[in-house]
Each structure stands twice: as structure tokens, then as C-alpha cells.
Amino acid sequence: MPTSDKLDRTEQLRAIVREHFADVWRFLRRLGFERDVADDAAQDLFFVALRRMDAITPGCERAFLFGAALRIAARLKRKDARELPVERAIEEDVPDVLSATLEQRLDEERARQLLYRLLSELEERFRVVFVMYELEGMTMLEISELLEIPPGTVASRLRSARDDFQARLARHRARHEEST
Amino acid sequence: MKGPSRLIHEDPDFARLVAASTREEPSSDQIAKALSTASSAAVASRWSLAWGSGLGRQLTIGLAAIGLATVIGVATTRGGEASKEAGATAHVISAPLAPAAAEAVREAPLQEMAPTVSVDALADAPLADRTAPKPAAARTAASAVSKETPSGGAPAATSLQPSSSRGTFSEELALVSAARAALENGDAAACLRAVDGYDGRFRSGTFAQEMSVMRIEALAASGEQSRARTLAEHFLEANPKSPYAGRVRSLSERFPN
Numbered sequence: 001m002p003t004s005d006k007l008d009r010t011e012q013l014r015a016i017v018r019e020h021f022a023d024v025w026r027f028l029r030r031l032g033f034e035r036d037v038a039d040d041a042a043q044d045l046f047f048v049a050l051r052r053m054d055a056i057t058p059g060c061e062r063a064f065l066f067g068a069a070l071r072i073a074a075r076l077k078r079k080d081a082r083e084l085p086v087e088r089a090i091e092e093d094v095p096d097v098l099s100a101t102l103e104q105r106l107d108e109e110r111a112r113q114l115l116y117r118l119l120s121e122l123e124e125r126f127r128v129v130f131v132m133y134e135l136e137g138m139t140m141l142e143i144s145e146l147l148e149i150p151p152g153t154v155a156s157r158l159r160s161a162r163d164d165f166q167a168r169l170a171r172h173r174a175r176h177e178e179s180t
Numbered sequence: 181m182k183g184p185s186r187l188i189h190e191d192p193d194f195a196r197l198v199a200a201s202t203r204e205e206p207s208s209d210q211i212a213k214a215l216s217t218a219s220s221a222a223v224a225s226r227w228s229l230a231w232g233s234g235l236g237r238q239l240t241i242g243l244a245a246i247g248l249a250t251v252i253g254v255a256t257t258r259g260g261e262a263s264k265e266a267g268a269t270a271h272v273i274s275a276p277l278a279p280a281a282a283e284a285v286r287e288a289p290l291q292e293m294a295p296t297v298s299v300d301a302l303a304d305a306p307l308a309d310r311t312a313p314k315p316a317a318a319r320t321a322a323s324a325v326s327k328e329t330p331s332g333g334a335p336a337a338t339s340l341q342p343s344s345s346r347g348t349f350s351e352e353l354a355l356v357s358a359a360r361a362a363l364e365n366g367d368a369a370a371c372l373r374a375v376d377g378y379d380g381r382f383r384s385g386t387f388a389q390e391m392s393v394m395r396i397e398a399l400a401a402s403g404e405q406s407r408a409r410t411l412a413e414h415f416l417e418a419n420p421k422s423p424y425a426g427r428v429r430s431l432s433e434r435f436p437n
Contacts, residue, residue, distance in 0.1 A: 009222040010218065010219050010222040012222075013218035013219070013221050013222050014215050014218045014219065014386075016218065017211065017214045017215050017217075017218045018211075018215075018389070018422060019421065021206065021210075021211055021214045022205050022206055022211070025205075025206040025210070026201065026202070026204060026205070026206075029201070029204065030201060035206075038206070039206065039207075039210050042206065042210065042214070043210065043213055043214060043217070046214045046217055046218075047217050047221075050217055050218050050221035051221045053221070108200040108203060108204070109200075111196060111197050111200035111201075112197075112200050112201050112204055114197060115197040115198070115200065115201050116201075118197075133183060133186070134186060134187050134188065134194075134198070135198055135201065137186070139183065140182070140183040155183070158183065158184070159184075162184070162187065165187075166187075166191075169191075169193065169194065173193075
């Protein structure tokens with residue numbers, strides 16, 4: 001293969017990393033993994049996935065990578081690699097960030113901490129659908145295909161997830177209002 | 181199938197939380213590692229495909245993939261440690277590929293994939309096999325790589341540019357690491373020296389984007405916000421879809437007008 005082809009191939013794969021690595025890593029974070037776990041999982045995932053990119057239909061890279069991320073997440077969870085234990089998260093007093101409009105500068109780390117805590121409290125099957133729809137912006141059809149579950153199941157899980165999440169967010173707001 | 185209106189459009193608080201999450205990014209070191217993985221994968225893929233077109237035998241290709249993956253060195257893959265074997269044409273991949281990742285990728289929806297070479301075999305290779313040279317496989321792959329690289333000395337895995345070698349790639353990564361460490365230690369001057377050194381030697385190098393972002397961060401940290409803003413604008417203009425675009429935009433918003 002000519003050198004130019006080799007360079008093209010290298011650039012293609014590097015472009016995939018540039019376009020998708022951060023998204024996949026963030027997806028793993030939202031599914032409940034600490035930064036270091038997401039780091040390792042994303043690296044391992046790309047190590048293998050990039051060697052299979054020849055087989056992926058152009059335009060389907062994101063779905064392929066997210067599907068792989070879901071599977072690696074499931075395996076990691078079975079190995080108790082979750083980095084945000086729900087019990088601890090529930091007990092932690094996450095500082096208020098929702099009424100922080102007085103501050104011009106958003107405390108992003110605390111906002112993330114609250115978001116990830118609320119997500120971690122959702123039932124697993126609901127959390128996955130909720131993250132994919134509400135945070136990753138996927139369509140119901142995409143979620144259905146990726147999870148290989150019927151569209152109706154996606155819709156019902158999303159409804160339950162939204163109800164649960166919104167209730168928890170409302171409780172957080174109420175607790176903060178009581179304390180201030 | 182149309183879903184409900186997204187919560188971020190209905191609840192400003194939720195939108196703020198999501199925005200904070202969206203602005204969280206992996207470290208530049210992690211992206212650098214993945215980029216080096218991409219470079220090695222390009223070569224692994226190239227070699228596998230070459231065998232595939234010639235022989236079409238999954239088993240043979242799988243064995244070739246195992247051998248190649250086991251021994252072809254990537255100077256910076258997972259840990260950045262380069263093999264020091266003098267004169268060797270094959271080097272050990274140090275990537276600790278978790279079995280979970282291999283399985284996760286292997287189980288990705290098959291309908292999206294065309295028939296391919298058996299890179300799964302690579303994924304299935306036990307960790308121990310990737311962290312220690314296997315003489316027989318090493319000889320096979322070394323011989324194969326030698327045919328691919330006229331020089332016979334530089335592993336193809338690191339041939340990012342015609343003139344690059346494993347050594348220069350390691351140097352690139354060393355400068356990236358030095359710049360990042362200096363930035364994290366609050367030593368903007370040292371960071372800028374590392375970035376200058378990188379630009380002087382590898383202006384269009386593997387980590388050009390990463391270094392550009394660090395230059396902006398270092399300039400901002402050292403009070404040169406006007407220069408930082410100008411560079412940020414240039415960066416966003418040239419790389420609007422870069423994974424660093426969000427970070428650069430975020431930095432820019434903090435610069436005084």
C-alpha cells in the first residue's frame with residue numbers, strides 16, 4: 001500500500017478519535033463511571049474499535065462506538081467498577097447549584113456532581129435510556145436499535161426515567177429551599 | 181417515532197446541569213493516547229487487509245493479527261513506554277486491553293459491519309501475551325514489518341509521517357507531557373517553552389491541536405489574554421469541530437474584551 005494511503009488511513013482514524021473520543025468518554029461518565037474508570041474503558045474500547053473501523057459503514061461510527069461503550073459499561077458494572085456508589089452519593093450533601101444564579105461563574109464541577117448523583121439514583125435500565133435521550137440527544141429509534149429493544153419499551157422506560165429524575169430534582173430543590 | 185420534548189428545553193436547571201456535563205472533557209493526555217492508538221491501528225489494519233486480500237483465510241489472518249499486535253511497538257500506546265530493544269524491528273504493545281473492551285467491541289451490531297479480517301483474534305489475545313515478547317510471533321511479525329519498511333529499523337506502527345520514526349514520536353509525546361505537566365503546575369513559561377519546542381520541530385505533528393490549546397491556556401494563565409484570545413479565535417476558525425473547541429470557547433468567554 002502506498003505511503004500516502006497509509007497516511008490517509010492514519011488520518012482517518014485520528015479524525016475518528018478527535019470526533020468521538022470525548023463523546024464516548026463523556027457517555028461513560030454519564031452512565032456512572034469515575035474519570036479514571038472512564039479513561040481506561042475509553043482507551044481499551046478505542047484500542048479494539050479502531051482496528052475494526054474498516055468494517056464499519058461510514059456514518060455509523062458513533063452508533064458503533066456507543067454500542068461498544070454500553071457493553072463495556074455493562075461488564076464493568078458487573079465487576080463492581082462503578083465509581084459512584086449510590087449509597088454514598090445519596091448521603092452526600094451536594095451543594096446547591098440550581099439557585100446559584102447570583103454567581104456569574106457556574107460551579108461546573110458541583111453541577112456535574114449533582115447531575116451524576118441524580119443519574120446514579122435512577123434504576124439502571126431507566127438511566128441508560130434517559131442518558132441516551134436527554135443527554136446524548138439520540139432519537140427514540142436510535143435508542144431502540146442500539147439497545148435492541150422495542151420502541152414501545154424505550155418510550156415506557158423514558159417516561160419512567162423522566163418521572164423519577166424530575167421527582168428527585170424537585171426534592172433537591174425543596175431541600176435546598178428549606179435549608180435557606 | 182417521535183419522542184417527547186427534551187427536558188433541556190423544558191427545565192432550565194436541568195439544561196444547566198447538562199451543559200456542565202457537556203463541558204467536561206477527558207484530559208489531553210487521554211486524547212493523546214487515543215491518537216497514538218489510532219496511528220498503530222492504521223498500520224495493524226493495513227497489514228491485516230493486505231493479508232486478507234491475498235489469502236482470504238480468517239485463521240491465517242487472525243494469527244497474523246495476533247503476531248503483529250503482540251509485537252509491533254507503538255511508542256506511546258497506553259503508558260508511553262517505548263521498547264528499548266536495540267535494532268529490533270518489533271516492539272511490544274503495552275496496551276492493557278481489557279477483555280471487556282474486546283468483547284464489547286466484538287459484540288457491536290454486526291449488521292453495520294462488512295465481512296472483515298479476524299481482528300477479534302487480536303482482541304482475544306491475553307494480556308500477558310501483549311506485555312511480553314513471544315519469540316516465534318515476534319520473528320514472524322518482525323520479518324513481515326521489515327518487508328513493509330525499507331529501512332527495516334523503524335516499526336511501521338509509528339510512521340505517522342514519511343520522515344517520522346518511533347524516536348520522534350516519543351519526543352513528540354514527551355513534549356506534550358512536559359507542556360501539560362508545566363501547565364498543571366502553574367508554570368506557564370515552562371509550558372510555553374515546551375510548546376515552542378514542539379512547534380519548532382513538529383509544526384504539523386500528531387499533537388498539533390493539543391499543543392495549540394495548551395498554548396492558549398498558558399498565555400491566558402500568564403496574563404497575555406489578548407494573544408490568547410487571538411489564538412483562540414484562529415483555533416476555532418480552523419478547527420470548529422475539534423474536541424477542544426468547547427474548551428477553547430469556554431476559555432475565550434473568560435477573556436476580558
